[in-house]
Amino acid sequence: xxxxxxxxxxxxxxxxxxxxxxxxxxxxxxxxxxxxxxxxxxxxxxxxxxxxxxxxxxxxxxxxxxxxxxxxxxxxxxxxxxxxxxxxxxxxxxxxxxxxxxxxxxxxxxxxxxxxxxxxxxxxxxxxxxxxxxxxxxxxxxxxxxxxxxxxxxxxxxxxxxxxxxxxxxxxxxxxxxxxxxxxxxxxxxxxxxxxxxxxxxxxxxxxxxxxxxxxxxxxxxxxxxxxxxxxxxxxxxxxxxxxxxxxxxxxxxxxxxxxxxxxxxxxxxxxxxxxxxxxxxxxxxxxxxxxxxxxxxxxxxxxxxxxxxxxxxxxxxxxxxxxxxxxxxxxxxxxxxxxxxxxxxxxxxxxxxxxxxxxxxxxxxxxxxxxxxxxxxxxxxxxxxxxxxxxxxxxxxxxxxxxxxxxxxxxxxxxxxxxxxxx
Numbered sequence: 001x002x003x004x005x006x007x008x009x010x011x012x013x014x015x016x017x018x019x020x021x022x023x024x025x026x027x028x029x030x031x032x033x034x035x036x037x038x039x040x041x042x043x044x045x046x047x048x049x050x051x052x053x054x055x056x057x058x059x060x061x062x063x064x065x066x067x068x069x070x071x072x073x074x075x076x077x078x079x080x081x082x083x084x085x086x087x088x089x090x091x092x093x094x095x096x097x098x099x100x101x102x103x104x105x106x107x108x109x110x111x112x113x114x115x116x117x118x119x120x121x122x123x124x125x126x127x128x129x130x131x132x133x134x135x136x137x138x139x140x141x142x143x144x145x146x147x148x149x150x151x152x153x154x155x156x157x158x159x160x161x162x163x164x165x166x167x168x169x170x171x172x173x174x175x176x177x178x179x180x181x182x183x184x185x186x187x188x189x190x191x192x193x194x195x196x197x198x199x200x201x202x203x204x205x206x207x208x209x210x211x212x213x214x215x216x217x218x219x220x221x222x223x224x225x226x227x228x229x230x231x232x233x234x235x236x237x238x239x240x241x242x243x244x245x246x247x248x249x250x251x252x253x254x255x256x257x258x259x260x261x262x263x264x265x266x267x268x269x270x271x272x273x274x275x276x277x278x279x280x281x282x283x284x285x286x287x288x289x290x291x292x293x294x295x296x297x298x299x300x301x302x303x304x305x306x307x308x309x310x311x312x313x314x315x316x317x318x319x320x321x322x323x324x325x326x327x328x329x330x331x332x333x334x335x336x337x338x339x340x341x342x343x344x345x346x347x348x349x350x351x352x353x354x355x356x357x358x359x360x361x362x363x364x365x366x367x368x369x370x371x372x373x374x375x376x377x378x379x380x381x382x383x384x385x386x387x388x389x390x391x392x393x394x395x396x397x398x399x400x401x402x403x404x405x406x407x408x409x410x411x412x413x414x415x416x417x418x419x420x421x422x423x424x
Contacts, residue, residue, distance in 0.1 A: 130288045138247055140292035149250045152181040154191075154239070154297045155257030156276065161235060161266045161301065166223050167362050171235055172199075177213045178257060184208035186248060191239040194281075194296065195220050225361060228368040229310035232272050233303050240281060240296040251278050251295035258299065268309075272302035314370050315422065317353055318377050321346050325384045326414055329407050333391055333399050343384045350377050376421035380414045 120131035120141035136145025155178040164171040179185065185208065192198070196219035205212040221236055241249060253276040260274060279296040328342025354374045361368070367375070387406035391399060 132289050136247065138245065138292050139289040140245070141289075143245060143247050143292050145247065147248075149247055150181050150183050150185050151250050151252060152179045152185060152189075153252050153254035153257075154179060154276075154278075155254035156237070156297075156299050157257070157259060157261060158237075158264065158274075158299070158301065159261045160264070161303075164233075164235070164266060164269070164303075166233065167360060169223050169362065170196075170218060170220050172216070172218050173235075173237060174216050175214075175237070176204075177215050177239070178205075178254070179211040180254065181209045181249075185211065186244050189241055189244055189249060191241050191297065193217055193219060194238045194240050195236060196238075223362060225364055225368045226366060228361065228370050229305055229314045230307065230369065231305060233269075235301040235303060237299040237301075238296060239298075240294055242294055245292040245294055246280070247292070249295065251297050253278055253297065260301075266301075266303050268306075269303035270306055272304040273300075274302070275300040314357065315373065318350070318373055319418065321350050321353065322377055322380050322414060322418055325381050326411065328384060329387060329410055332403055336388065336391070339388055343381065343388065347378070347381045347385070350374065350381060372424075373421045376417050380417055383410050383413060 120133050122129060122131050131141045132139040133141065133143050133145045136143060138145065155176075157176040159174040159176070162172045162174075177191065179189070179191075189211070196217050198215060198217045200216040202214045203212075204214055217237075219235070219237055221234065223231075223233055225231055241251075255276070258274070258276045260271070265271065276297070276299050279298055281294045281296045282292075283290060325343045325346040328339045331339035331342070333339075354371075357370055357374075387402075387410050390402055390406070394402060
């Protein structure tokens with residue numbers, strides 16, 4: 001072929017991928033496959049049994065001990081102050097000691113709150129103030145110091161979990177709730193959710209020592225997205241009778257009757273574990289001598305994303321973006337336009353992909369694992385673009401040297417950075 005001035009046009013030389021560069025690409029693919037196999041093998045249901053079979057299993061002490069207990073926060077922390085000392089309440093958490101802080105119990109009674117207030121006396125009638133109970137382990141005017149406490153076991157059968165919206169941190173649960181006690185319970189006992197609301201509640205049994213309800217409620221949780229997209233979410237159902245303190249009713253988890261319904265599943269999630277425990281809850285001082293503690297029942301369902309879905313929706317697209325950009329490093333300066341089109345547009349693709357991921361999640365004050373992966377993608381894309389821009393900084397006589405060293409530096413660095421982003 002000839003140019004417009006009649007001179008012969010030199011044919012463009014095509015460069016082949018050398019063995020070192022080809023080996024680097026092969027290693028990158030192997031790292032991806034290894035990470036994928038590792039995550040799939042780690043899924044609860046991929047080796048030791050999970051999914052529907054694990055969901056139908058009862059809550060077992062060994063399983064609960066193996067599950068890491070989530071800190072209960074201020075609801076279970078012991079409160080500093082001038083509180084009267086009392087023996088700690090040793091409840092149970094799925095066959096193990098309950099996670100309580102500063103648990104106390106004393107006498108109990110089935111009294112109306114008005115009667116409880118009438119039995120309290122003023123320390124100094126001339127000064128008025130809040131009346132107290134001088135007997136028993138609690139000075140609160142709402143305490144019942146004259147009767148022993150009722151010990152009630154709480155059982156929960158979780159039927160279904162619907163509409164789990166991780167962005168809103170909310171889900172709807174349908175479950176059966178039972179109370180079984182060693183002596184007659186207060187007639188007005190009522191377990192109310194502390195992290196949600198009851199939408200519907202039907203009484204199935206209302207006997208002195210046995211009560212049962214069918215409940216539908218909406219509950220709220222704080223998602224933990226540090227490991228996203230390989231995250232495990234804990235769906236908590238917290239129930240508390242705030243009208244009867246521990247001096248009246250002390251709750252214990254009913255291990256033998258706390259489990260999931262047969263065939264239970266949460267769409268889009270794999271059942272990881274179940275856990276039940278009793279916490280001791282106190283309120284910050286609402287008035288003088290506000291020292292009455294309350295028992296709180298907490299049922300936790302752990303659900304985990306499917307590894308296959310996580311890999312193909314997050315990691316594979318990110319790696320494809322990087323590989324397309326990496327392919328541009330093998331185009332010489334004479335094909336700078338093609339080289340630029342293989343790198344710069346991928347930055348826009350990465351930003352849009354990252355934005356789409358974030359639309360499904362709530363705002364967080366930390367970086368998730370997916371965020372760290374995208375930071376690595378941005379770094380690699382920037383490095384690839386710099387390898388092209390640097391030609392405009394140095395003289396054309398260094399074109400070949402820059403071209404060669406850009407491949408030798410950018411390709412291995414990309415391999416290392418992406419491998420670390422996947423494995424760590």
